[in-house]
Amino acid sequence: MVQVKGFIVLAALCLLALAGCTASAPGVLMRIPTEPAPEGVPFASAARLCCNGGRSASWTIEGSFDRDTLEAGYPFLIYGRLTLLADESAQPPATYLNFFAYLMGDAQGRQVGRAGKFVSPYLTNTGLPIERSLNGPPLDPLPLGGARVTWEFDGRRWTADFSTFLTVPPETRTGVYALTAGNLWDLRDVEPAGTRPFNVVIRDQAAHSQDLASFTVGDPAPMRLATTLLADEVSEGSHGGVLAREDQGLFDISGRALTRHNPIIPRLDGYGEPWSYRLEPYAPMLDVVDRAVSNGPALPLDFSDSELSIAIHRPDGGTDVLGPAPLTRLGVKSARAPWGPVALGLGGGELREIPQLMGDDNTFAYQFPTDGDYVVTIDGRIADTTRSHPPDLRHL
Numbered sequence: 001m002v003q004v005k006g007f008i009v010l011a012a013l014c015l016l017a018l019a020g021c022t023a024s025a026p027g028v029l030m031r032i033p034t035e036p037a038p039e040g041v042p043f044a045s046a047a048r049l050c051c052n053g054g055r056s057a058s059w060t061i062e063g064s065f066d067r068d069t070l071e072a073g074y075p076f077l078i079y080g081r082l083t084l085l086a087d088e089s090a091q092p093p094a095t096y097l098n099f100f101a102y103l104m105g106d107a108q109g110r111q112v113g114r115a116g117k118f119v120s121p122y123l124t125n126t127g128l129p130i131e132r133s134l135n136g137p138p139l140d141p142l143p144l145g146g147a148r149v150t151w152e153f154d155g156r157r158w159t160a161d162f163s164t165f166l167t168v169p170p171e172t173r174t175g176v177y178a179l180t181a182g183n184l185w186d187l188r189d190v191e192p193a194g195t196r197p198f199n200v201v202i203r204d205q206a207a208h209s210q211d212l213a214s215f216t217v218g219d220p221a222p223m224r225l226a227t228t229l230l231a232d233e234v235s236e237g238s239h240g241g242v243l244a245r246e247d248q249g250l251f252d253i254s255g256r257a258l259t260r261h262n263p264i265i266p267r268l269d270g271y272g273e274p275w276s277y278r279l280e281p282y283a284p285m286l287d288v289v290d291r292a293v294s295n296g297p298a299l300p301l302d303f304s305d306s307e308l309s310i311a312i313h314r315p316d317g318g319t320d321v322l323g324p325a326p327l328t329r330l331g332v333k334s335a336r337a338p339w340g341p342v343a344l345g346l347g348g349g350e351l352r353e354i355p356q357l358m359g360d361d362n363t364f365a366y367q368f369p370t371d372g373d374y375v376v377t378i379d380g381r382i383a384d385t386t387r388s389h390p391p392d393l394r395h396l
Contacts, residue, residue, distance in 0.1 A: 039064075039066070040064040040065055040066045040067065040077075041064055041065050041066075041067065041068045041213050041215075041386055042062075042063070042064045043061075043062065043063060043064065043065075043080075043179075043212040043213045043300075044060070044061070044062040045060065045061055045062075045181075045210040045211055045212055045296070046058060046059070046060040046061075046210070047059060047182070047209060047210050049184060049187050049190060050184075050185070056190075056191075057084060057085055057086045057090070057187070057190045057191060058084075058085045059082060059083065059084045059085065059184070059187075060082070060083045060085075061080060061081070061082050061083075061181055061210050061212070062080050062081055062083075063078065063079050063080015063081060063162075064078070064079065064080065065077060065078040065079075065166075065179070065213070065215075066078075067215075068213070068214070068215045068216065068386050069215065069216050069217075070168050070215050070216070070217055071168065071217070071218075072168050072169065072170050072171070072172040072217055072218075073167070073168065073169070073170035073172075074167070074168065075165040075166065075167045076165065076166055076167075076168075077163070077164075077165055077166075078099065078162075078163075078164060078165075078166055079161075079162060079163035079164070080161075080162060080163075081159055081160070081161050081162070082097065082149060082159065082160045082161075082162065083157055083158070083159050084151065084157060084158040084159070084160075084187070084190065085157055086157065086158055086190050086191065087191075088153050090158065090190045090191065092151045092158055092186075092187050092190050093151075093186050093187070094148060094149065094150045094151070094186075095148070095149060095184055095185075095186040095187060096146050096147070096148050096149070096183070096186075097146050097147050097148075097149050097162060097181060097182075097183070097184065098143070098145075098146040098181065098182060098183040099143075099144040099145060099146055099166050099179065099180070099181050100141035100142060100143055100144060100179075100180050100181075100182070100209075101141060101142040101144055101168070101172075101177040101178065101179055101180070101215075102114045102141050102142075102177060102178045102180065102298065103142075103173070103175050103176075103177055104175070104176045104177060104178050104214065104223065104298060104299060105175050105176035105220060105223035105224075106173070106174075106175045106220065107173065107174040107175055107218065107220045107221065108220075108221050109220060109221035109222050109223050109224050110223075110224065110226075110250060111223060111224065111225055111226040111251075111285055112175075112251075113178075113285065113298070114178060114285060114286075114287065114298040115284055115285045115286070115287050115288050115298075117131070117288060117289065117290050117349075117351075118131065118239075118240065118253050118254050118256075118284070118288055118290075118349075118351045119226075119240075119251065119252075119253050119254075119284045119285050119288060120251065120252065120253075120254065121250065121251045123249060123251075123252060127249065127252070128252070128254075129251070129252035129253060129254045130254075131254050131256075141180070142168070142169055142172060142177075143169075144166040144167060144168065144169075144179075145164065145165070145166040145167055146164065146166075146183075147162040147163070147164035149161075149162050168217060172217050173217070173218075174217055174218030174219065174220050175216070175217060175218070175220050176214055176215075176216050176220055176223050177214060177215055177216070177217060178211060178213075178214055178298045178299060179211075179212045179213050179214065179215060180209045180210060180211055180212060181209065181210040181212055182209030182210060183209070211296050211297065211298055211299075211300070212300075213300055213385075213386040214299055214300065214384055214386045215386065225281075225283050225285075225286070225382075226247060226250070226251050226283065226284070226285045227244065227247075227281035227282060227283050227357075227378070228240055228241030228242055228243055228244075228253070228281065228282045228284060229241050229242040229279060229281060229282070229376060229378075230242055230263055230265060230277065230279075231282035231284065231333075231335070231354045231356070232282075232333045232334065232335050232354065233263045233265050233277075233335065234263065234335045239253055239254075239255040239335075239351060240253030240255075240284060240351060240354070241253075241263070241282055241284075241354075242263070242376075244378075251285070253284060253351065256349055265277065265368075267368050267370075267371060274367040274368065274369075275367065275368075276362070276365045276366070276367050277365065277366055277367075277368070278356075278358070278362075278364060278365050279310050279312070279322065279364050279365070279366050279376060279378075280308065280310075280327070280356055280357055280358050280359060280364045281308075281356070281357055281378055281380075282354050282355065282356045282357075283297075283355045283356070283357060284351075284354050284355070285298075286298050286299060286355045287355065288351055288352065288353060288354050288355070289352050289353050290349055290350060290351070290352060294332040294352075294353035294355075295353075297330060297355055299384060300384060300385040300386055301330065301357075301382050301383070301384065301385070302382065302383040302384060302385045303326070303327050303328055303329060303330070303382065304326075304383075305382070305383035306326050306327040306357075306380070306381060306382035306383065307323075307324050307325070307326055307327070307380055307381055308323050308324065308325060308326070308327050308357070308359060308364065308378070308379075308380035309321065309322065309323035309324040309325075309378075309379050309380065310322040310323060310364055310366075310376060310377070310378055310379075311376070311377040311379075312366060312374055312375075312376055313374060313375040313376070313377070314369065314370070314372075314374060315370060315371075315372030315373060315374065316370065320366070322363065322364050322366060323359075323363065323364065325359050325360070325363045325364070326359065326360075327357050327358065327359055327380070327382055328358065328359055328360050329358050330355055330356070330357060330358070331355070331356045331358045332353040332354065332355055332356070333353070333354060333356060334350075334351070334352040334353055334354065335351070357380075357382065
């Protein structure tokens with residue numbers, strides 16, 4: 001439920017520029033194209049090495065693995081190529097490439113991973129979220145194995161081919177998993193090609209690993225993404241947006257300093273005109289960050305096969321419907337005050353760059369006509385590029 005009040009928001013004088021503060025703008029994440037594979041599941045991804053700040057080189061990975069439905073205790077083949085964007089003088093040492101799996105959805109279709117900062121599927125008996133770790137995801141990754149790689153310079157960059165069998169641990173539970181690659185710790189001092197540094201803070205370890213694809217173990221129910229509404233709005237300490245009634249008690253977002261509550265949003269701006277709100281869902285468990293550059297989503301979403309419709313049930317008993325229309329992109333946005341572009345809370349732990357599944361233009365924008373309590377119902381789906389069974393859709 002969303003509560004709307006008709007008070008006018010007064011403009012405020014922002015002096016952050018005088019204090020030398022800066023803020024990153026909202027953005028849209030674009031996926032690296034994946035070449036079709038003659039057989040198996042193709043993947044492609046990119047990340048930065050850990051942990052040399054603006055002097056850490058970027059690396060990419062592309063390849064495929066033989067099937068997207070796996071069995072606990074059985075091996076599967078994975079192969080491909082690593083590329084390190086560094087000068088010939090860098091001479092990276094031989095290293096070990098590790099592969100991991102993160103549980104994203106359980107057997108019942110509930111999303112339980114991966115974001116570990118602020119968002120948690122663990123709640124106290126009184127309903128408060130428990131952050132299991134300030135750095136990693138709430139559920140530990142499953143080690144699948146790895147391969148030793150040796151680098152060769154091709155005249156422009158360093159490359160390394162790999163081919164190995166990975167094994168899903170025998171005790172692995174039924175569910176949907178995200179396949180990742182990383183742990184190139186031996187390369188942390190390799191500097192990028194060229195001289196221009198990358199002066200953006202990276203605090204999340206997920207930014208140094210590669211999100212490759214998804215796979216299923218066993219026969220889980222269709223997965224439903226954990227979503228919120230209006231996550232970029234703030235109201236007297238609200239944090240992370242409005243949770244669906246169906247998700248109460250299944251996950252929540254920690255404010256760390258106070259108890260989170262649903263926002264009471266203003267209906268009018270400082271001139272008495274109605275605000276326009278985007279009602280597309282936010283998906284914080286696909287990966288939020290703490291005052292840092294955004295990560296790629298933990299699941300490879302296919303926006304070419306998606307649909308969303310939103311029903312707004314007004315206080316007067318009427319209903320407005322937005323859509324159905326396709327989702328077209330993954331955006332990221334941080335909470336901001338109505339009067340300025342600067343994100344709130346420039347110090348301390350702060351929920352930032354919350355992923356949002358977005359449609360074209362103002363397809364899902366809405367102006368609340370009157371004050372009161374509104375009920376917003378979301379019905380949608382989006383495919384997974386891995387085409388994991390069952391079925392290929394991630395429900396909203």
